[in-house]
Amino acid sequence: MGTAPRDQVTPEGVYLHRRELLKNGLYAAGTALAVGSGMTWLVGKAPPPDAPELPALAGYQAAAAPYTVAEALTSYHDVTTYNNFYEFGVDKEDPARNAHTLRTKPWPIQIDGEVAKPQAVDAETLAGWFTVEERIYRMRCVEAWSMVIPWLGFPLRDLIARVEPTAKAKYVEFTSLADPEQMPGVRHRVLPWPYVEGLRMDEAQHPLSLIAVGLYGKVLPNQSGAPLRLVVPWKYGFKGAKSIVRIRFTEAQPKTTWAVVAPSEYGFYANVNPAVSHPRWSQATERRIGELGRRPTLPFNGYGEVADLYKGIDPRTLY
Amino acid sequence: MEGTAEPASTRRPLGRPPLPWLKPGVVAGAAFPAASLALRAASGTLGANPIAETLNQLGLAALVLLVASLACTPARLLFGWTWPLRIRRELGLLAVAYASIHVLVYVVLDQAANLAAIAEDVAERPFITAGAAAFVLLLPLAYTSTNASVRRLGFARWQRLHRLAYAAAALAALHFLWRVKVDVTQPLLYAAILAALLAVRIIVRRSRRQGNTRAGEG
Ligand code: HEM
Numbered sequence: 001m002g003t004a005p006r007d008q009v010t011p012e013g014v015y016l017h018r019r020e021l022l023k024n025g026l027y028a029a030g031t032a033l034a035v036g037s038g039m040t041w042l043v044g045k046a047p048p049p050d051a052p053e054l055p056a057l058a059g060y061q062a063a064a065a066p067y068t069v070a071e072a073l074t075s076y077h078d079v080t081t082y083n084n085f086y087e088f089g090v091d092k093e094d095p096a097r098n099a100h101t102l103r104t105k106p107w108p109i110q111i112d113g114e115v116a117k118p119q120a121v122d123a124e125t126l127a128g129w130f131t132v133e134e135r136i137y138r139m140r141c142v143e144a145w146s147m148v149i150p151w152l153g154f155p156l157r158d159l160i161a162r163v164e165p166t167a168k169a170k171y172v173e174f175t176s177l178a179d180p181e182q183m184p185g186v187r188h189r190v191l192p193w194p195y196v197e198g199l200r201m202d203e204a205q206h207p208l209s210l211i212a213v214g215l216y217g218k219v220l221p222n223q224s225g226a227p228l229r230l231v232v233p234w235k236y237g238f239k240g241a242k243s244i245v246r247i248r249f250t251e252a253q254p255k256t257t258w259a260v261v262a263p264s265e266y267g268f269y270a271n272v273n274p275a276v277s278h279p280r281w282s283q284a285t286e287r288r289i290g291e292l293g294r295r296p297t298l299p300f301n302g303y304g305e306v307a308d309l310y311k312g313i314d315p316r317t318l319y
Numbered sequence: 320m321e322g323t324a325e326p327a328s329t330r331r332p333l334g335r336p337p338l339p340w341l342k343p344g345v346v347a348g349a350a351f352p353a354a355s356l357a358l359r360a361a362s363g364t365l366g367a368n369p370i371a372e373t374l375n376q377l378g379l380a381a382l383v384l385l386v387a388s389l390a391c392t393p394a395r396l397l398f399g400w401t402w403p404l405r406i407r408r409e410l411g412l413l414a415v416a417y418a419s420i421h422v423l424v425y426v427v428l429d430q431a432a433n434l435a436a437i438a439e440d441v442a443e444r445p446f447i448t449a450g451a452a453a454f455v456l457l458l459p460l461a462y463t464s465t466n467a468s469v470r471r472l473g474f475a476r477w478q479r480l481h482r483l484a485y486a487a488a489a490l491a492a493l494h495f496l497w498r499v500k501v502d503v504t505q506p507l508l509y510a511a512i513l514a515a516l517l518a519v520r521i522i523v524r525r526s527r528r529q530g531n532t533r534a535g536e537g
Contacts, residue, residue, distance in 0.1 A: 027340035028347070035348025043352050043379040047359075048366040082367035090502045093366065145368060190501040261501070280446055280498065282439060289367045293431055 049096040051077040054218040060152050063134040067208070069302070073136070074147035076216045078289050083223045084141065085242055086191055087176065087183040094185070095223035101182050102243065104227040113173070113248035116164035123227040127213045129162060130154035134217075135210055137233035139240075140272045140301045144281040147289050151231055152214030157205040159247075165201070169249035173198040174230055174241035191257055197230065197241035198254030198268070202309055208233055211244075234303040236270045267319045271310070272301035276319040283319075338402060345406045349413045352380045353420070370428050377421035378450075382495065384414035385457075385488045386512055393519040408464050411484065415461040418454055418491075446497035453490035456483050488513050 085095040107123035132152050140146045160172070178194035180186045186193050203209065210231040213220055220226040225242025232239050238258055248254075258266035265278055274284045274297040285294040300306050356373055359365045365372045388410035391403035430437050440447045460481055462468075469477045492513060496506035 024340040028344040031340060031344025032347035032351075035345050036351030037348075039349060039352050039380060039383060040355065042383050043376050044355060045366075045372065045376070047364050078367035086501070090500070092368070145371075188502070277443065280444055280500075282436065282444070285436070287368070287370070292370065292428065 045093075048077075048081050049093055051080045052096070052221045052223070054221060056218050057132065057152055057214045059132070060214075060217075061131060061133040063136045063150065066305075067133070068136040069138060069148060071138070071148050072290070073150055074289050079147060079149055079215065080221050080223060082289060084143075084237065085185075085223055085225065087178065087185045087193075087195065087243070088223065089185045090190055098184050099222035099226075101184070102177075102222040102226065103182060104222065104243075107227050107245075109228065109244060110246045111163050111248075112246070113250050114166045114169035115249045116166060117162075119163070123213075126159070127154070127228070130158050132213060135231075137208075137210075137231060138301050139231075139233065139237050140286060140297065142236040142238055142266070142270070142278060142281070142283075144283065144286050144297075145289055146286045146297075146301075150216055151210060151212040152217070152220075153210045153212035153231065155207055156209040156211050156230070157207065159211060160201075160205060165249045168251045170201055171198050171250045171252070171254055172201065172204045173246075173248040173250055173254035174244050175246035175248070176225075176241050177243045177245045191261060194245075195241060195257050196254060197239055198250075198256050199230075199232065199239075200253075200309075201249075203232070203306075206306060206309065208303060208306065234271055234300040234306045236266075236272060238266070239270050269310075270319065271306075272297060272299070273319050274299060278319075338405060341402060341405055342409055346409055346413065349380075349384060349410075352376060353417070370424065373424055374421060374429065377417050377424060378491075378495070381414050381417035381421055382488070382491050382509055384410050384417060385484070385491060386509060386516070388414060389484060389488055389513065389516050393516045393523075396519055396523040412461060412464060415457050418457055422454055446494050449490050449497060450494035453487045453494060456487040456490065460484055460487070485513070485517060 081096040082092045083095040084092065085099070088095040088098040104123070108120050109123055109126060110120050112118040132154055134150055134152055136148060136150045138146060139149050156172075165172075174197045176195040176197075177183065178186050199209065210233075212225070212229050212231045213227065215221070215224060220229065222243075225240070225244075228244050229242040230240045230244065239256075253268060256268055258270075259268050265280075272283070277283050283297055286297045287294050298304075356365070356376055360369060360373065363369075388407050391407040391410070394400045394403045426432055426437060430440070441451045442448070460483060463472065463477065463480060472480065489510070492506055492510040495509065496503055499506055
């Protein structure tokens with residue numbers, strides 16, 4: 001009874017062999033786990049963040065022609081989790097992860113420069129001066145991707161009319177908040193802060209130019225530039241200054257951030273122009289977020305009605 | 320001592336176990352990022368721009384593996400480790416595999432096999448030009464990665480050819496650097512590691528040569 005039948009005893013050679021196999025298997029698994037974790041740490045990425053849950057904005061006018069496009073909307077999730085807002089980090093998902101630290105109330109905005117009524121006004125008060133309407137616009141990023149976004153806002157021209165720029169005002173300059181306390185990206189000098197954008201006066205007064213205070217029927221998410229941002233649909237997305245704290249009317253052309261950082265890559269106009277490619281991206285086509293294929297990019301992003309603004313200017317300089 | 324850079328598989332250091340688990344472990348581990356990408360693509364959790372995300376992860380995996388393959392010889396020169404040499408060829412081939420899927424995704428998914436658009440990209444986008452040059456340099460190295468190739472070419476010529484791996488890695492780092500808009504920390508980090516690895520080789524070789532000369536004079 002004390003000894004097993006002969007044929008059940010594992011021969012020593014086979015036993016050692018099995019032990020060797022087991023040991024090698026464990027070592028291989030351990031190596032795979034170590035190499036796999038290391039590689040995942042170096043090249044992998046966390047799953048995308050969730051879309052924000054925000055209160056609805058009441059009492060706005062629904063989108064109507066000519067301020068809407070008959071194209072599928074980009075999902076709320078994609079609109080709110082895929083953003084370029086370097087004040088919150090350079091990764092597309094950083095703004096959605098980090099922008100919760102932005103405090104949008106109170107939000108004083110300084111309006112000054114060549115203007116009859118310079119003033120400081122809170123964003124909420126300012127927005128209250130105007131009727132908010134919905135506008136469904138294409139948004140074309142200079143990185144050759146695009147979205148269709150249902151914005152809520154009011155025409156910039158209404159604001160301009162209200163503050164009465166002087167005859168000297170040739171441009172409008174928009175400055176974004178640059179507070180390292182609330183905006184982790186500002187702690188790194190990836191751009192010369194604060195972010196500055198600008199428009200020629202006639203561009204700013206074009207009925208398409210919008211100051212947005214919301215999207216998808218809700219309050220503007222922080223990562224999209226709350227509480228107040230610029231939307232100029234015929235220009236590349238970077239022209240749309242976010243979280244604006246200053247609106248200044250000037251005689252000289254504003255020194256806009258990207259045009260200062262890389263003048264050969266980004267112009268002041270930055271009109272969507274499939275004929276002028278960027279050194280990193282062909283601008284002839286774009287990927288609509290949510291689609292896999294590419295579609296041709298349209299001159300002025302499909303807003304040909306603005307072409308009159310640029311009569312007599314060499315179209316090759318309009319990038 | 321030129322023979323030190325001999326391909327791992329042609330030498331078998333005496334008195335060392337052959338570490339049979341090392342290669343399968345490394346190959347399986349290096350497949351993690353590809354497997355994770357495939358899973359996330361299938362479940363739709365690659366984010367808003369899944370093609371760009373896939374391209375970036377595959378490209379970075381290729382660069383990481385290429386740098387790892389180039390670290391094997393310096394690791395032996397510095398620390399006397401021989402085990403990295405046993406997986407050097409696998410690391411190089413894995414890098415080429417990732418680079419190939421990276422290029423395939425670019426051609427088929429990103430550009431929908433539009434040859435005119437691809438030709439324009441390669442000719443006019445400096446970052447794509449650098450990536451394509453890196454890829455073209457990697458192909459002959461993968462092709463001649465076998466022991467039979469070492470024998471056919473002769474070791475000295477094979478070794479000279481395979482120094483192109485440094486050029487390919489440098490071009491890949493440049494590709495990464497030129498792609499990035501503003502935050503160049505990561506590409507510069509890879510470039511710095513490459514420079515350090517190359518420096519180790521050159522310095523060690525030089526000091527050995529000097530050591531030999533002095534011994535000869537003595
Ligand atoms: C014909 C050859 C190649 C082409 C056309 C190409 C194309 C691209 C493209 C289009 C991107 C940017 C993706 C995006 O953000 O939309 C990219 C990124 C990248 N590629 Fe390549 N590539 C090539 C070869 C290589 C090779 C050989 C390597 C490495 C060995 C490599 C490593 C990378 C890296 C590291 C990135 C950036 C990853 C990141 O930003 O996290 N590429 N490549």
